[in-house]
Amino acid sequence: MSAQLPWRVAWVTGASSGIGLGVARQLAGAGVKVAVSSRRPPEGLQHPNITFFPLDVTNEAAVAACVAEIEAALGPIDLAVLAAGRYEPFTAEALSAGWFTAINAANYLGVTHCISALAPRMISRGQGHLSWFASVAGYRGLPKAAYYGPTKAALINLAECLKLDLEPHGLGISVINPGFVETPMTAVNDFSMPFLMKPEAAAAATINGLAKGKFEVAYPAPFVLLLKLLRLLPYPLYFALARRTRQA
Numbered sequence: 375m376s377a378q379l380p381w382r383v384a385w386v387t388g389a390s391s392g393i394g395l396g397v398a399r400q401l402a403g404a405g406v407k408v409a410v411s412s413r414r415p416p417e418g419l420q421h422p423n424i425t426f427f428p429l430d431v432t433n434e435a436a437v438a439a440c441v442a443e444i445e446a447a448l449g450p451i452d453l454a455v456l457a458a459g460r461y462e463p464f465t466a467e468a469l470s471a472g473w474f475t476a477i478n479a480a481n482y483l484g485v486t487h488c489i490s491a492l493a494p495r496m497i498s499r500g501q502g503h504l505s506w507f508a509s510v511a512g513y514r515g516l517p518k519a520a521y522y523g524p525t526k527a528a529l530i531n532l533a534e535c536l537k538l539d540l541e542p543h544g545l546g547i548s549v550i551n552p553g554f555v556e557t558p559m560t561a562v563n564d565f566s567m568p569f570l571m572k573p574e575a576a577a578a579a580t581i582n583g584l585a586k587g588k589f590e591v592a593y594p595a596p597f598v599l600l601l602k603l604l605r606l607l608p609y610p611l612y613f614a615l616a617r618r619t620r621q622a
């Protein structure tokens with residue numbers, strides 16, 4: 375990452391593995407001071423620009439304390455990249471209320487805890503950029519995605535709402551919608567993943583889209599286009615096609 379980036383201090387959650395780890399590494403390499411948060415420390419990520427602030431994003435009070443601690447240590451956060459998230463494949467035979475709650479707590483409520491702690495600080499400064507990972511899985515209902523997909527659909531809707539409400543206060547909002555990326559999260563998948571990307575490429579695409587100030591940062595382009603076209607289909611046609619992927 376060689377281009378000059380417009381941020382001095384960034385906060386990346388979910389930085390102990392996968393895309394979040396790549397984003398933190400690339401931002402730090404480009405000269406941004408990066409606060410990284412997850413429950414486990416980011417393995418093998420040692421860089422003078424990186425400071426680890428352990429955090430469970432499901433704990434609202436801990437998130438508020440963490441944001442205060444980061445800003446006291448590093449200064450005002452200009453950019454938040456909220457990548458913490460969990461996935462569990464849904465099976466009808468083992469349907470579990472517990473998984474609905476756990477995935478919602480990490481994916482949706484985790485992001486709302488971070489926004490609630492940070493947005494008021496950014497509003498008072500009249501600047502800042504908030505971004506979070508949803509997914510192309512949030513575009514339409516998909517097989518095996520009942521725990522995960524609805525949280526991502528909610529995060530896309532949340533971004534649309536907050537863009538309208540926070541933009542007048544000088545804040546930027548972005549939602550990041552990746553296709554399949556090769557990380558510990560997708561390692562559990564027992565099906566072939568089309569257009570699978572490496573986490574480093576996903577991280578670079580994320581930072582590039584955020585630096586351009588895009589509202590939606592979505593990749594890879596061919597898969598995104600395909601899924602956006604599927605979104606236009608009427609239900610009978612969509613379900614007929616989606617059933618086929620379930621059998622594949």
Ligand SMILES: NC(=O)c1ccc[n+]([C@@H]2O[C@H](COP(=O)([O-])OP(=O)(O)OC[C@H]3O[C@@H](n4cnc5c(N)ncnc54)[C@H](OP(=O)(O)O)[C@@H]3O)[C@@H](O)[C@H]2O)c1
Nearest residue numbers: 388390391392393413414430431458459509554555557559
């Ligand atoms: N991989 C894909 O194909 C794909 C596609 C679309 C969207 N996404 C989204 O991209 C984001 C990153 O995913 P990834 O593939 O890089 O997954 P990953 O490698 O499994 O990383 C997930 C990160 O979230 C953290 N995390 C989970 N629960 C947490 C909690 N309660 N508090 C704090 N941190 C927590 C994990 O750290 P700890 O366990 O150490 O806390 C880890 O650092 C996620 O939001 C995911 O939904 C991924």
